Amino acid sequence: MAQTVPAAQLVARCRAGDEGAWAELVERFSRYVYAIATQGFRLRDHDAEDVFQEVFAKVYERLDSLRNDEAIQPWIAQLTRRVCLDKLRSGSREEITDESELAVDPDEDAIARIDDALDVHEAMRGLSDNCREILDRFFARDETYRTIGDELELPAGTIASRISRCLVKLRDELEGRNPLAAESGGQVNV
Amino acid sequence: MSTYDEDRLSGLIAALPPAPEGWVLAAQELPFVRTELDAVVAKAEADDEFRRALIADLEATLAREGYEPERPLVDALRRHFADS
Numbered sequence: 001m002a003q004t005v006p007a008a009q010l011v012a013r014c015r016a017g018d019e020g021a022w023a024e025l026v027e028r029f030s031r032y033v034y035a036i037a038t039q040g041f042r043l044r045d046h047d048a049e050d051v052f053q054e055v056f057a058k059v060y061e062r063l064d065s066l067r068n069d070e071a072i073q074p075w076i077a078q079l080t081r082r083v084c085l086d087k088l089r090s091g092s093r094e095e096i097t098d099e100s101e102l103a104v105d106p107d108e109d110a111i112a113r114i115d116d117a118l119d120v121h122e123a124m125r126g127l128s129d130n131c132r133e134i135l136d137r138f139f140a141r142d143e144t145y146r147t148i149g150d151e152l153e154l155p156a157g158t159i160a161s162r163i164s165r166c167l168v169k170l171r172d173e174l175e176g177r178n179p180l181a182a183e184s185g186g187q188v189n190v
Numbered sequence: 191m192s193t194y195d196e197d198r199l200s201g202l203i204a205a206l207p208p209a210p211e212g213w214v215l216a217a218q219e220l221p222f223v224r225t226e227l228d229a230v231v232a233k234a235e236a237d238d239e240f241r242r243a244l245i246a247d248l249e250a251t252l253a254r255e256g257y258e259p260e261r262p263l264v265d266a267l268r269r270h271f272a273d274s
Contacts, residue, residue, distance in 0.1 A: 017221075019221045019222070022218065022220070022221055023218040026214060026217045026218045027214060027218070030208070030209040030213070030214045030217070031206040031207065031208055031209055032206065033209070034207075034208075034209035034210075034213070035205065035206050035207075039205070045210075049210075049213055052209060052213050052217065053213065053216060053217060053261065053262070053265050054265070054269070056217035056220065057217075057220060057262075057265060057266060057269065060220045060221070113202070113205055114205060114206070116202055116205075117202040117203070117205035117206045118206065119202075120199060120202040120203060121203070121206050124203070135203055136203065139200050139203035139204040140203050140204055140206060140207050140208065141207065141208065142204075142207075164196075167196050167199055167200070170194075170199060171194040171195075171199060174194050174199075175194065
């Protein structure tokens with residue numbers, strides 16, 4: 001099972017110059033920043049890459065200014081929003097051919113969903129390596145049963161049942177973290 | 191009733207696909223370019239001609255001075271000169 005170092009601890013270690021902690025912090029929030037840029041603001045890859053690098057450079061340079069290490073996620077979210085908006089205002093976004101793709105304002109529903117998705121991915125850290133890998137490869141990386149089976153040296157015919165079992169474990173992990181949401185059917189952040 | 195049914199969970203896992211590997215690696219290298227960044231900035235502050243050359247053509251000037259003009263360093267210098 002993966003060790004789940006709280007993000008706040010990673011921040012403290014980054015501040016102390018721990019390069020491994022920085023690499024892990026980037027890894028942990030890379031999907032989040034990428035998703036906000038590409039789904040929340042619908043930036044094309046070229047601009048999303050600029051935003052991605054600028055966000056992490058700002059995080060690195062300004063980590064000392066973060067007052068509460070527990071607030072790293074909303075801080076990164078806010079930085080990403082600002083950098084995306086700057087990018088849009090700079091007018092350097094690639095020309096949009098389909099008017100329906102025009103996103104002057106962020107898609108707030110998409111950003112709320114990205115926050116929920118980050119909670120789920122954090123909960124996946126509490127699963128076995130095997131479960132986490134199978135769920136990520138199938139749903140987030142869109143890999144086939146055959147590819148997953150080949151990569152993880154598992155019979156392809158067992159992947160579907162493993163996915164189902166791992167989803168149950170993930171649900172238990174989430175409900176263990178957030179029992180009020182499970183009881184009320186609502187969204188409660190802890 | 192759980193809020194985390196299979197459809198919702200699978201959708202939320204899928205909502206965070208991995209960022210391109212090269213982007214992640216470049217961001218992870220930031221601490222390693224810090225020393226080079228500080229050296230280039232110090233030289234630019236001490237040498238006007240070098241500073242002008244950097245602003246005119248960052249990558250070529252870095253290469254001429256023996257630095258690898260890789261993205262984290264180039265981006266950091268662009269931000270530095272844009273802010274200064």
